[in-house]
Amino acid sequence: MNAHVAALPAASFEAGPAVVVSNLLRSYGSRVVIEKLNLRIERGEFVALLGESGCGKTTLLRALASLDAIQGGRIVAPRRPAVVFQEHRLLPWDNLWRNVSLGLQVPDARERAAEALTEVGLGDRLDDWPRNLSGGQSQRVALARALVQQPELLLLDEPFAALDALTRIRMHELVRELVANHQPGVLLVTHDVDEAIALADRILVMRNGAIAFEHRAVRGGSATISRADLLRELGVVSHSPTS
Numbered sequence: 001m002n003a004h005v006a007a008l009p010a011a012s013f014e015a016g017p018a019v020v021v022s023n024l025l026r027s028y029g030s031r032v033v034i035e036k037l038n039l040r041i042e043r044g045e046f047v048a049l050l051g052e053s054g055c056g057k058t059t060l061l062r063a064l065a066s067l068d069a070i071q072g073g074r075i076v077a078p079r080r081p082a083v084v085f086q087e088h089r090l091l092p093w094d095n096l097w098r099n100v101s102l103g104l105q106v107p108d109a110r111e112r113a114a115e116a117l118t119e120v121g122l123g124d125r126l127d128d129w130p131r132n133l134s135g136g137q138s139q140r141v142a143l144a145r146a147l148v149q150q151p152e153l154l155l156l157d158e159p160f161a162a163l164d165a166l167t168r169i170r171m172h173e174l175v176r177e178l179v180a181n182h183q184p185g186v187l188l189v190t191h192d193v194d195e196a197i198a199l200a201d202r203i204l205v206m207r208n209g210a211i212a213f214e215h216r217a218v219r220g221g222s223a224t225i226s227r228a229d230l231l232r233e234l235g236v237v238s239h240s241p242t243s
């Protein structure tokens with residue numbers, strides 16, 4: 001990895017990798033978007049991915065989710081990752097528990113959906129409909145739908161970007177709790193440096209098709225990089241005395 005690595009001790013994750021990406025190549029026709037990208041995310045590790053608009057963050061996430069083919073390299077994940085997108089993508093004609101259990105081929109699907117919905121604070125809305133939910137509640141259901149699959153890798157593509165500030169903070173608390181309980185590896189694509197600093201064990205910045213910067217925080221604590229330093233990595237010079 002051509003990364004600039006902060007001189008902090010690496011967090012220790014003992015459960016093994018949630019995904020290992022080697023030498024990834026992803027192009028659209030002749031246009032190369034990702035080249036020679038290497039990445040390993042451990043189970044229980046929370047990784048935030050930042051980078052300028054158009055640098056390839058969603059392209060990487062879609063490749064990890066096997067939503068798109070890759071043109072070179074390898075992606076090795078023990079199980080199929082679960083994905084939460086910016087928009088909830090709930091099916092309007094199915095009630096909440098059916099949305100959450102979609103694709104679960106088990107006899108106790110309703111019970112499992114109920115458990116997941118309870119975890120996200122919606123255990124009393126099993127038979128309700130997506131149209132009756134607020135934006136934040138819809139994203140809670142999307143999280144429940146991801147968790148019910150018991151993923152080892154959870155891919156989050158700007159899942160809180162469309163929420164108001166207060167709801168976003170509540171969602172941060174919820175996600176932190178869910179990740180602590182279930183221990184998936186997480187890759188969070190975000191434009192929000194504060195969100196990355198608040199949530200991630202490791203912050204990556206993508207540039208020129210690969211990971212160009214890496215910062216490791218002490219596990220369980222907040223990242224020790226300043227907002228201004230991170231913004232600088234993103235090519236933004238901040239003049240605010242508080243940042």
Ligand SMILES: Nc1ncnc2c1ncn2[C@@H]1O[C@H](COP(=O)(O)OP(=O)(O)OP(=O)(O)O)[C@@H](O)[C@H]1O
Nearest residue numbers: 028031033051052053054055056057058059060191
């Ligand atoms: N289906 C596609 N066909 C052709 N080019 C594409 C396609 N999807 C994405 N691209 C191009 O690939 C590049 C990376 O796009 P991507 O959506 O991954 O960026 P991003 O970092 O997620 O951007 P943003 O932060 O704005 O969401 C962009 O130049 C985009 O135009």
